[in-house]
Amino acid sequence: MSSITDLSVQQLRKAAALKERIQSLEKELAHLLGSSAPSAAAPGPKKKWKMSAAAKAKISAAAKLRWAKVKGIKPAAKSAAKKGKRKMSPGAKAKLSAKLKAIWAARKAAKK
Numbered sequence: 848m849s850s851i852t853d854l855s856v857q858q859l860r861k862a863a864a865l866k867e868r869i870q871s872l873e874k875e876l877a878h879l880l881g882s883s884a885p886s887a888a889a890p891g892p893k894k895k896w897k898m899s900a901a902a903k904a905k906i907s908a909a910a911k912l913r914w915a916k917v918k919g920i921k922p923a924a925k926s927a928a929k930k931g932k933r934k935m936s937p938g939a940k941a942k943l944s945a946k947l948k949a950i951w952a953a954r955k956a957a958k959k
Contacts, residue, residue, distance in 0.1 A: 854862070935943075 851859075
């Protein structure tokens with residue numbers, strides 16, 4: 848089968864005319880058969896599926912129940928392994944502060 852780039856202008860016009868004719872015949876056939884549904888060639892926009900409030904509530908309740916089971920079992924095991932927030936010693940804070948002050952002073956001097 849040849850690609851569309853290999854066709855001449857006349858062949859392209861004939862193909863376009865045939866496609867229009869096919870579409871008009873499909874419409875006429877649908878009208879004769881009394882089909883209220885659109886043809887497969889031109890599907891309409893899909894409707895968005897909406898969930899009822901009751902269904903959302905059921906799903907929410909089930910999810911909360913699952914999490915309650917998970918959280919109810921694991922916190923006892925984690926409480927012993929839980930570590931506190933690490934704190935920096937005053938000496939380390941002073942060193943870091945001095946270092947950052949020196950860095951910022953150097954940047955400020957470089958801008959001038």
